[in-house]
Amino acid sequence: MDEIEIRDESIRLGQFLKLANLIESGADAKAVIADELVSVNGEVETRRGRQLRAGDVVELGGISVRVAAQ
Structure with missing residues (x-):
């Protein structure tokens, strides 16, 4: 699973x-997101503004990416 570093404490989905x-x-x-194709930590997420933090896992189209702290 890939990890993407974020600069701040959180980032919007x-x-x-x-x-x-x-x-x-x-x-x-x-x-x-409206088509319910994105999940965060295994649950479908419908809020584009959902705040993600280090350790959260986002999945779209079978590709999973973990949020990492810088």
């Missing part, structure tokens, strides 16, 4: 999807 190169744009984030 939509921003993290872009940072991890799982999507191309904010509009893509809105679409995949």
Whole structure:
């Protein structure tokens, strides 16, 4: 599983999807989240503004990425 480091204590889900190169744009984030294709820590997440912290695992399309502290 890949790990993506974040600079701050937390990051919004939509921003993290872009940072991890799982999507191309904010509009893509809105679409995949609305379609319930994204899960956080094994549970479907429908809030683009969900705050992620180090240790959280985001999955989209069978690809899992862990949030890591810098």
